[in-house]
Each structure stands twice: as C-alpha cells, then as structure tokens.
Amino acid sequence: WAKDCIANRFTYSKDEDLFYINGNKVEKESFCKALEYCYQTVIFFDTGYGEQEGAGRKHCDFKMSSGGLPRKVGRKVLLGSGTDEYVTNQSDQKKDPTKEKYRGNTKTVGMAVAGMFLLCCSIICPCFRSRKKDISEVGLTKDHSTNSTSSREGSTSSEKLPSSPVRMPASPFRVPPSPSRFSMSPKLSEIGSINLNMSQVMKATQNFSPSLLIGEGGFGTVYKAQLPDGPVVAVKRARKENLSSLQAEFSSEVELLSKIEHRNLVRLLGYVDKGNERIIITEFVPNGTLREHLDGQRGKILDFYQRLEISIDVAHALAYLHLYAEDPIIHRDVKSSNILLTDNLRAKVADFGFARAGPTDVERTHISTKVKGTAGYLDPEYLRTYQLTTKSDVFSFGILLIEILTGRRPVEMRRAADERITIRWLTRTCSHLVLSEESSISYNCLIA
Numbered sequence: 001w002a003k004d005c006i007a008n009r010f011t012y013s014k015d016e017d018l019f020y021i022n023g024n025k026v027e028k029e030s031f032c033k034a035l036e037y038c039y040q041t042v043i044f045f046d047t048g049y050g051e052q053e054g055a056g057r058k059h060c061d062f063k064m065s066s067g068g069l070p071r072k073v074g075r076k077v078l079l080g081s082g083t084d085e086y087v088t089n090q091s092d093q094k095k096d097p098t099k100e101k102y103r104g105n106t107k108t109v110g111m112a113v114a115g116m117f118l119l120c121c122s123i124i125c126p127c128f129r130s131r132k133k134d135i136s137e138v139g140l141t142k143d144h145s146t147n148s149t150s151s152r153e154g155s156t157s158s159e160k161l162p163s164s165p166v167r168m169p170a171s172p173f174r175v176p177p178s179p180s181r182f183s184m185s186p187k188l189s190e191i192g193s194i195n196l197n198m199s200q201v202m203k204a205t206q207n208f209s210p211s212l213l214i215g216e217g218g219f220g221t222v223y224k225a226q227l228p229d230g231p232v233v234a235v236k237r238a239r240k241e242n243l244s245s246l247q248a249e250f251s252s253e254v255e256l257l258s259k260i261e262h263r264n265l266v267r268l269l270g271y272v273d274k275g276n277e278r279i280i281i282t283e284f285v286p287n288g289t290l291r292e293h294l295d296g297q298r299g300k301i302l303d304f305y306q307r308l309e310i311s312i313d314v315a316h317a318l319a320y321l322h323l324y325a326e327d328p329i330i331h332r333d334v335k336s337s338n339i340l341l342t343d344n345l346r347a348k349v350a351d352f353g354f355a356r357a358g359p360t361d362v363e364r365t366h367i368s369t370k371v372k373g374t375a376g377y378l379d380p381e382y383l384r385t386y387q388l389t390t391k392s393d394v395f396s397f398g399i400l401l402i403e404i405l406t407g408r409r410p411v412e413m414r415r416a417a418d419e420r421i422t423i424r425w426l427t428r429t430c431s432h433l434v435l436s437e438e439s440s441i442s443y444n445c446l447i448a
C-alpha cells in the first residue's frame with residue numbers, strides 16, 4: 001500500500017517487507033515515526049485521506065490515542081511531550097544510523113531552501129534594493145527618542161554595523177550582510193512604549209467595538225485604535241476563556257518583541273498585563289496580510305517584482321532575528337498570514353506568540369522543545385527530533401517562497417488529492433513545463 005501525507009509518500013511493499021519514504025528505502029522505525037506524525041497532522045487537517053487512514057497501523061505501534069495527538073491551538077499545531085525545555089550540545093545528539101536516509105531527504109529540502117534564500121539575498125537583492133524608496137514611518141512616542149532613533153534601521157550612513165560576529169554560523173554559504181540593511185539590537189531600556197492604562201485602551205478602541213475589529217486568531221482579537229496623541233495602533237487582546245494557556249504566548253511576544261527593532265518586524269509599542277487582561281499594542285500595518293494579497297482580497301494582484309521585494313523583506317527580518325538581535329530569536333510561525341504589508345507593499349513579520357530565544361552559546365546548536373508552529377510550514381526535522389534551530393524558520397521561509405511564487409497555500413484542501421500538496425504539485429508541474437518567458441508559471445518554476 002501507499003499513503004500520501006503532507007509532502008511525503010509512504011510505501012510498504014508486502015512482497016519484500018520493505019518500507020519506503022518518497023521512494024527511498026528506510027528502516028521500519030523511521031517509517032513509523034514519520035507516518036505517525038503524518039497521521040497526527042492529517043487529523044488536524046481533516047483531509048479526507050479516509051480511504052488510507054488505516055495504512056501502516058498494522059505494522060507500526062502508534063500511540064494515537066494516548067496524548068500523541070496534536071493539540072489544536074487555533075490554526076496552529078502544538079505537539080506536546082512534557083513541558084521541560086532545555087538546551088543541548090551537538091555532541092549530545094544521539095546518532096541513529098537507521099534514520100540517516102530519511103534525514104538525508106529533509107536535508108536536501110533544507111539545502112534547496114538555503115539555495116533559494118541565497119538567491120534572493122545575494123543575487124537579486126542588490127539589483128532591486130537600489131530602486132527602493134524609503135518608507136516614511138509614523139513617529140511614535142518614545143521614552144528615549146534620541147537614542148532609539150539612532151539605533152533604528154534606516155537609510156542613513158551613520159548606521160552601525162551588525163555586532164557579535166561570533167554568533168554567525170560557520171556555514172560556507174554565509175552571505176556577508178549588507179551594512180545598510182541591519183542595525184544593532186536596541187537596548188531594552190531604549191524600546192519605545194506608549195503608556196496607556198486600561199481605560200485609555202478602552203477609549204481608543206471604543207470599548208473594543210466590533211467596528212474596529214481587524215483580525216482574529218488563536219490568541220484573540222485585534223483592533224485598530226486611534227490614540228489621543230495621534231498614532232494609529234493595533235491592539236491585540238487575549239481571549240478570556242483560556243487565559244492561562246495564552247499567558248506563555250503573551251509573555252513570549254512581549255519579551256521578545258521588546259528586544260528587537262527592524263523595519264521588517266512589527267514594532268511593539270506597549271502592553272497591558274493586569275487582572276485578566278493581556279493586551280499587546282503594536283504599530284498598525286495598514287495593508288492587510290500577505291495571504292490576503294495572494295488570495296486577491298486586496299485589490300490588484302501582486303506582480304512578480306512586488307513578490308520578490310516582499311520575499312527579500314522577510315529574508316531580512318529573519319536574518320536579523322537569527323543573527324543580529326541581542327540573542328538569536330526563532331520565530332517558529334513564519335507564514336503568509338503572519339506577514340503584514342504596508343501601503344508601499346513592504347513586509348513586516350508579525351505574531352511572535354510562538355517565538356523562542358535560540359541557543360546563545362556558540363557551542364550549542366539547538367534547543368530541545370515541544371513542537372509549535374503551523375502545519376504545512378513545519379520543519380520535518382524539528383518535528384521528528386524536537387530540536388529547534390534557526391533553520392526551522394528557514395524551512396518555513398522556503399515554504400513561504402513557494403507560496404509567494406504560486407499563490408497557493410502549502411496544503412490546498414479543496415483540490416483533487418494529487419494536487420493538494422503544493423510542493424509536490426509544483427515539482428510535478430514544473431518538470432512538465434517548457435520554460436518560456438511569456439508564461440508566468442514557467443518563470444516561477446524556473447525561479448523555484
């Protein structure tokens with residue numbers, strides 16, 4: 001039998017009693033582990049894989065009903081295995097030779113993503129950046145306006161070069177950063193804050209009026225608010241129902257956002273943590289999410305160069321988080337609905353609810369932690385090993401690039417079964433296409 005799950009094909013040959021993933025022979029243990037995860041995700045997606053639902057159960061001893069299932073957090077997946085989080089050394093990793101083959105597949109994907117990333121950053125980026133106009137940003141009340149202005153990323157020649165080269169990965173693919181694109185991390189004391197109390201927040205949002213509601217997600221509701229002294233802000237309010245479980249998301253978002261400042265990251269302005277109110281106030285990004293644009297819900301469809309610019313913006317945001325923030329930060333939820341666009345179609349990465357501080361010690365390569373993120377964007381190695389590195393964001397970024405190029409979601413549930421998994425559809429479609437400059441899909445294939 002064979003089973004398609006996310007971007008993988010699981011095959012069992014009864015005659016040979018052999019297990020395959022994407023045509024590669026693998027040990028039963030690796031096969032079962034990967035298939036078990038797929039079952040979990042399929043349940044989350046409710047994909048209608050029903051006809052193959054039982055495949056593998058006969059051979060693998062799944063623990064499907066004993067806590068191995070993903071818990072649902074809004075549209076996100078949360079695979080839990082205890083609450084302990086700890087940092088381990090590379091040398092701590094136990095090498096299981098039986099997993100190497102499957103690991104090889106995921107590494108190939110990782111290399112492909114790195115290739116795309118490099119293509120954007122090293123070749124295309126300089127060509128198009130020079131044509132860019134600077135975006136004027138709303139001036140906001142800051143506690144230390146003078147200092148923070150000097151530390152903010154902009155286009156002045158007085159910008160500082162990135163610090164802490166020690167943390168740069170020792171990768172042969174490393175691209176030297178363009179000094180004009182990065183800034184030092186702001187010091188915590190320099191972060192701007194709008195000091196609002198709850199009654200001012202109520203006033204600014206007109207008692208959380210539905211007419212000011214601009215978004216809703218797993219964390220809560222988001223409102224557009226006009227502050228008395230001018231700026232328009234986004235006010236994200238946690239749901240009351242499961243406040244204790246949202247507390248971690250709230251703390252993470254506030255703590256990490258307060259340490260970063262980059263024009264491609266949504267800026268934290270303040271927060272409320274009082275009684276049963278958890279509110280995050282950020283700059284308002286007026287032009288909706290990238291997903292809305294890809295869906296054609298925001299007027300004119302994005303052209304190729306706009307998509308490219310957006311990709312580059314996100315790449316810069318991630319490079320900043322991974323390499324130039326005070327401590328490395330792993331976003332863990334890079335996806336098109338978390339990319340907000342300005343009127344000039346500049347991208348800002350938002351939603352730091354799942355973000356984690358990465359390993360700070362150069363000796364340490366990863367953090368062992370439970371899996372969080374959104375199905376379809378999750379790095380398969382992280383899923384299997386629970387070992388989180390900045391590369392997990394890079395994997396999600398690769399998926400995002402394909403989404404940007406094709407307009408499709410990573411998994412398109414309404415399509416025919418053989419077209420549901422965008423990566424597979426893309427590779428199959430592209431391999432049949434004769435490349436021609438007239439055809440945008442051919443061009444996109446070429447880039448992908």
Ligand SMILES: Nc1ncnc2c1ncn2[C@@H]1O[C@H](COP(=O)(O)OP(=O)(O)OP(=O)(O)O)[C@@H](O)[C@H]1O
Nearest residue numbers: 074214215216217218219220222234283284285351
């Ligand atoms: N700063 C902002 N400016 C403009 N709109 C925003 C802003 N922040 C959030 N939104 C809108 O609110 C929606 C939900 O926001 P966000 O993704 O941060 O919430 P969430 O509860 O963490 O969602 P999810 O669980 O889907 O990640 C976004 O998709 C966007 O439409």
